[in-house]
Amino acid sequence: MIEVKNISKTFGDTQILYDVSFTFEKGKTNLIIGQSGSGKSVLTKCIVGLHKPEIGQILFNGRDMVTINNREKKNVRKEIGMLFQGSALFDSLTVMENVMYPLTMFTKMTKAQMKERAKFCLDRVDIIGKDNLYPSEISGGMQKRVAIARAISMKPEYLFCDEPNSGLDPKTSILIDELIKDLTEEYQMTTVVITHDMNSVLEIGDNIMFIYKGHNHWTGNKESILTTKNEEVVDFVYSSKFMKMYREKII
Amino acid sequence: MIGQMFSKPEKFKVYWNRLMEEIVQLGIKSVGIVVLMSVFMGMVLVIQTASSIDSPLIPLYTVGYTSKQSILLEFSPTIIALILAGKVGSNIASELGSMRVTEQIDALEIMGVNSINYLITPKIAGSILIFPIVILFSMASAFAGGYLACYTTGLVTIDTYEYGIQLFHDSDMLYLQYALGKTAVFAFIMTSISAYQGYYVKGGALEVGRASTRAVVYSSILILLFNYIITQLVLID
Ligand SMILES: Nc1ncnc2c1ncn2[C@@H]1O[C@H](COP(=O)(O)OP(=O)(O)O)[C@@H](O)[C@H]1O
Ligand SMILES: [Mg+2]
Numbered sequence: 366m367i368e369v370k371n372i373s374k375t376f377g378d379t380q381i382l383y384d385v386s387f388t389f390e391k392g393k394t395n396l397i398i399g400q401s402g403s404g405k406s407v408l409t410k411c412i413v414g415l416h417k418p419e420i421g422q423i424l425f426n427g428r429d430m431v432t433i434n435n436r437e438k439k440n441v442r443k444e445i446g447m448l449f450q451g452s453a454l455f456d457s458l459t460v461m462e463n464v465m466y467p468l469t470m471f472t473k474m475t476k477a478q479m480k481e482r483a484k485f486c487l488d489r490v491d492i493i494g495k496d497n498l499y500p501s502e503i504s505g506g507m508q509k510r511v512a513i514a515r516a517i518s519m520k521p522e523y524l525f526c527d528e529p530n531s532g533l534d535p536k537t538s539i540l541i542d543e544l545i546k547d548l549t550e551e552y553q554m555t556t557v558v559i560t561h562d563m564n565s566v567l568e569i570g571d572n573i574m575f576i577y578k579g580h581n582h583w584t585g586n587k588e589s590i591l592t593t594k595n596e597e598v599v600d601f602v603y604s605s606k607f608m609k610m611y612r613e614k615i616i
Numbered sequence: 617m618i619g620q621m622f623s624k625p626e627k628f629k630v631y632w633n634r635l636m637e638e639i640v641q642l643g644i645k646s647v648g649i650v651v652l653m654s655v656f657m658g659m660v661l662v663i664q665t666a667s668s669i670d671s672p673l674i675p676l677y678t679v680g681y682t683s684k685q686s687i688l689l690e691f692s693p694t695i696i697a698l699i700l701a702g703k704v705g706s707n708i709a710s711e712l713g714s715m716r717v718t719e720q721i722d723a724l725e726i727m728g729v730n731s732i733n734y735l736i737t738p739k740i741a742g743s744i745l746i747f748p749i750v751i752l753f754s755m756a757s758a759f760a761g762g763y764l765a766c767y768t769t770g771l772v773t774i775d776t777y778e779y780g781i782q783l784f785h786d787s788d789m790l791y792l793q794y795a796l797g798k799t800a801v802f803a804f805i806m807t808s809i810s811a812y813q814g815y816y817v818k819g820g821a822l823e824v825g826r827a828s829t830r831a832v833v834y835s836s837i838l839i840l841l842f843n844y845i846i847t848q849l850v851l852i853d
Pocket of ligand 2: 405406
């Protein structure tokens, strides 16, 4: 469980986040949704400690990421897996080496054990026979999968995914969403997915926070989001033609 | 606690491997271009000095002597450092810059890896260790170039060139130390400046390109400035 309490974040003169609070639940895919530029990535970077908020608390099972010392922060981070928007695989390492990387840095496993664990993770995301290829030699969808394999290699408690569907075709997107949801339930992780893709919202939205101009504007789930009367949420959800048609049907 | 102690050697190995990687990447892979440039420069030095001596009062062994002075004092340590700043500086800045904009550095940090220690420290340490050796290669190649020029042009005999090189060899050791010390300073300057430019890039591919240009320009200017300062400190006393 991650509890975000009253977070505010300012860059120079511009305030990006205003008093945001939310609880991300264990074993669920928790979504942060909102328009581009609304502050989703900044909020996530505050949560994982890449940015420091001026005000507020971020509790990882009670440990406050904002105030703990560097060593404890490192320990929390070892429990975090993160999937970045552009995958962020290391260009200079092969697929296999990328997945093994956290193991090399933080465990005492032998090379054979690391290989076995990496292979297990790659199998889990359906990447087979690509061990010795470099990230630039595989497709965007495969890169995402490898990045997921790397993120789960250390059996994380917390999984963060920044726009896991960006740049993917609809079918691949859904496969990635399902993979994230399955892994979350299988390993009972606290998963946080940032997205602005309505398909994902309806697919995996167990627990949703809608962020609007830096405020936590609405919270709910994939059912309540379809019927809410909140103007900004309606605007966001029914922005596509397809969803507008759907709305006429259900109301 | 005991677990941490046992995991230390493993980590040491990781950082040792990184250092070796950088020594190969920054140093060994630069040897080719350095040798090529140095051979040609050594040849040109001999030909230019020999052909500008037209008074019978100036002995031809001056060619060997002045070549030696130029190679040891300025040509190998400074000019080659500027060449390396162009090659290595842009390489470092663009590598780190693209890692920054594609969030690879964030990925390291999230995992709990100290990205500066992991990425930058081996570059700085590696170049300080290997560049002086590269510069020794450069000196050797430049002298070889000189021999080659004597042999092919016949402007100076090889014996006379060699005699000139050996002249006043008492101060050679001091010059060599000065040159290699200077190289280590230049290595630190170019790697740290380029790493800084790359590591703190904001934006996209365009900014990475700009950062790598800045890396080369700033490194070169600082190398020239420090060359002046060091020369004044060491050689005037
Ligand atoms: N490091 C930064 N420095 C200054 N402003 C930033 C920084 N990162 C993001 N911002 C600004 O914060 C706002 C929210 O950005 P972001 O969280 O990336 O949006 P999104 O919801 O699309 O992920 C944007 O206006 C962006 O320009
Ligand atoms: Mg974003």
